[in-house]
Amino acid sequence: MDSRRYTIQDIARAAKVGVGTVSRVLNDDPNVKDSTREHVQSVIERLGYQPSFAARSLRTQKSQTIGFIADAVATTPYAVHLIKGAQDAAWNQGKLLLVIDADNDPKLRERALESMLEREVEGIVYAAMFHQEVNLPDSFQQIPTVLVDCFDPHSHFPSVVPDEVQGAKLATQTLIRHGHKRIGHIANDRLDIVYPAPRLRFEGYKQALSDAHIDFDPTLMCESDGNALSGAQCALELIALADPPTALFCGTDRIAMGVYDALKEQGLSIPEDISIIGFDNQEIIAAYLNPALSTIALPHYEMGQWAIDYLLSGSTTNIQELVSCPLVKRASIGLKA
Amino acid sequence: MDSRRYTIQDIARAAKVGVGTVSRVLNDDPNVKDSTREHVQSVIERLGYQPSFAARSLRTQKSQTIGFIADAVATTPYAVHLIKGAQDAAWNQGKLLLVIDADNDPKLRERALESMLEREVEGIVYAAMFHQEVNLPDSFQQIPTVLVDCFDPHSHFPSVVPDEVQGAKLATQTLIRHGHKRIGHIANDRLDIVYPAPRLRFEGYKQALSDAHIDFDPTLMCESDGNALSGAQCALELIALADPPTALFCGTDRIAMGVYDALKEQGLSIPEDISIIGFDNQEIIAAYLNPALSTIALPHYEMGQWAIDYLLSGSTTNIQELVSCPLVKRASIGLKA
DNA sequence: ATTCAATTTGGAATCGATTCCAATATTAGA
DNA sequence: TCTAATATTGGAATCGATTCCAAATTGAAT
Incomplete structure (x- = not known):
């Protein structure tokens, strides 16, 4: 384990440019001369520099993180597909998933939400483990939330369920x-x-x-x-x-x-x-x-995926999406004699 | 959604104290007069203030987050117990889990690690989905890592497997x-x-x-x-x-x-x-x-739990822990006639 | 060669917490 | 009442990125 990570200042010094320039390179800002960009790039690679997430999210006020609250994950094998779909979709957009299982306990649910707000997640996916109605506390209104495999009777949240x-x-x-x-x-x-x-x-x-x-x-x-x-x-x-x-x-x-x-x-x-x-x-x-x-x-995988994509699309209409259920052909069906 | 969250400065101003004092209250520092503490507490509650995680982890250099890399979660229903055990143990110590499924793909595995290093996770739990030998790249050596339901043939990492x-x-x-x-x-x-x-x-x-x-x-x-x-x-x-x-x-x-x-x-x-x-x-x-x-x-739940507890205990010996497997009695066993 | 506009760059200010030192308030002891 | 020791407090400096403005450079047009 190396003693201390490099900072953007170290890179700027090593590359003999200003920190602003390094930052621009990091963020693919087009206003950088090609030769400069390459030079800075090479220094970054040589030193194995990795920007600090904490610093970045403090400044940009974006955590690049999405909260996934699952109810009673442990009771169903489907959970993994839901999480996988969500994770893949999130990953595609450079985000990661913070996962909490709320165990179907309203108090835990509230505490989970709090933990996630504290961490400034950009949105929350709330997944039930089988198709049902669910009543989330009002506190969820303060952050974009999408329901998966469940729906809100008052349509306060967008949701996605199997057709x-x-x-x-x-x-x-x-x-x-x-x-x-x-x-x-x-x-x-x-x-x-x-x-x-x-x-x-x-x-x-x-x-x-x-x-x-x-x-x-x-x-x-x-x-x-x-x-x-x-x-x-x-x-x-x-x-x-x-x-x-x-x-x-x-x-x-x-x-x-x-x-x-x-x-x-x-x-x-x-x-x-x-x-x-x-x-x-x-x-x-x-x-x-x-x-x-x-x-x-x-379609658990697809529902998980849809939830993240919808969340990140920024839409705010509380639609209820239906995802169709495909046939899996195996051996138990024959022609009528 | 409220326009902007309060900061520690807002609280300090509202409570007519210095930011240091507010911070001390937030962190249960004993060097605060009881009356002051109560007063600040009440202001915090009244305004519904929540500290910013990004700012805190930037300053303290701790993310309060642990990375959970799963291999091929989607292929097994056990995954949920593993994750649940880890999540519960982490939660008990005020930490959350960042979950990535590496799909059993070495390239993805490496990228997952990188994403997690970037976010300065405090350690990594690497979980295989069934008991097997696993060869992690050296890059995992730069951060405390615990293997679950798998083991390293060279004992470079501590691990926990079923007995x-x-x-x-x-x-x-x-x-x-x-x-x-x-x-x-x-x-x-x-x-x-x-x-x-x-x-x-x-x-x-x-x-x-x-x-x-x-x-x-x-x-x-x-x-x-x-x-x-x-x-x-x-x-x-x-x-x-x-x-x-x-x-x-x-x-x-x-x-x-x-x-x-x-x-x-x-x-x-x-x-x-x-x-x-x-x-x-x-x-x-x-x-x-x-x-x-x-x-x-x-004992998936227990293995997940053990991994987190061991990770957070700070131990650095690469032990291989065995967790015992309990009997689940149902109806298929009878007395010999 | 000169002017002006367009590129490119440097670096101070900022995000919101913690931490530390110095300043102030309190208490005990004489 | 005064002093010394102790308890409490305020606030500047800091963490490491981004952002914005002003300065410097480049290029085009005359």
Whole structure:
């Protein structure tokens, strides 16, 4: 470790120019003679000089830093994609991310915000770990804030969420395109729960059916509790029907996991006897299930990216952006016999 | 958004004291009369003053920030625990984390380091996403760096890794304590692979057997390719043995997932016919498998925490810390009939 | 060669904190 | 009440960059 870093004064002295000139070179100011620029450049490189961030941000009042407040990161594997998308977007614009997990605790949330204001972050990305409504305290109004995978009921903040309806529609359409007409849907929770996903996915399912002129049959629809076991339960009910479904759109991959269990136990094989499509693209489940599960991916990376780009664009309209959910094709869908 | 933040001068003027006094109050300097302190405190609160981080770190030459470089965060769900552990430990000491994902790309790694040096972070935590050897460029020597879930073959850096041997031993002992003597082991990869986990877990398995005076039977051991399918393959081989195992220690939860499939297909039930224990505690798999999988947890949170605490302790010995892996009891282990 | 405009450069002032020294206020002891 | 020691305070100097203005240089036009 070297004793002390060089300062801009050291460089100016070594290059026999004024500090202003060095600063201009550092900031690619065009008002510098080419020969001077090259000379200063070379001195900078020779000495391995690195400007001090603290000094720079004190003077420019810009921290080149964005705060990322995550709620309960540790509870979901998606978090990494969200952070990665945000980080990549930030990096592209020369900024870094200060990450705090607020653990879904309102007090911590407030303290996190304070820490970030102190550090003069240029904006805040607030990310929930699954699609939900969120009520941020007013204190967040004092700094540009973008919500990710959540939304403010009063539209006080711009937000970006997955297009659940489009995703569910795509899932259902995919089954339809494979010739299926009797398509069951296992909702990923009670439809009257506060979280919007089950309702919106159900909505997409119905839209796809209706677009294809297939009547929605309520007996083909089952509300699970969101866990694998209750998904299995639903699957059993549906295949016991007089006119059972030939394909199942599961509200989440977790449910699909339970469904696989139930179907295999009944001696049905996937996708020969019945096709399955999931939702969420929980890699660890979907890719390692046997056969691998086709599913709709949540666009976490893209949402993280969008949030940063929007934040740095300087726009101030509180739009609610929908990001579409792509299909991830794997092995669980077959043609209707 | 208010037009401009207050500075320490504003507070000094408003409180009719010198800036030095305000600074002393801010930093809990005992050399301030109680009455003065209270008065200044109240003005600070009334105006909602927040000190500028940039100014402070310029003057003190401390950024109160730690760099967290992650390799390929997006490829594993563990990352969040690592980050959480580090963040919590940092937060306890008033520091925040600057997070960059280096995507397992040496060039990006170097650029990440540079970005962090520029920002004068007080140290760096370099986290791999699974237990492995890692060769950091020399440039990391210029700043205190701690390795997490990886280690430097030349011991140039302190590091913290999971105690795989202890974990595997615990897994095997748990089965032994349930009365099992014929315990199979499906290694989570070829033993001659560069990554150390398969070897170490195998080692722990053998130690537990030997401690219990059970002879190691090579026919009960099977090297998988690390994926669920090949785990299933192994399981089939083992149960076809003349004297088949009554319990299986799977090198990872992913393998256990394949094993579940294979066993169910053979009409065996868990844990009545055969007990299973995994390794890794991949929540999404382990908790939702049916029956839920007992497994050994990797101490990611604790490793993250340890790294920060060690970094901030100022120690400079390049120790290699082992963190023990606890058992997570679920439903897949039963008493030997 | 001279004038004037356009480039290029140097360096003082500035950002907002901490720190240190000197000045002032307080207290204890006689 | 006075003195000496101690406690408290004010404010200039400092950290290392950027920015702006004035000065110096260059180049073009006559």
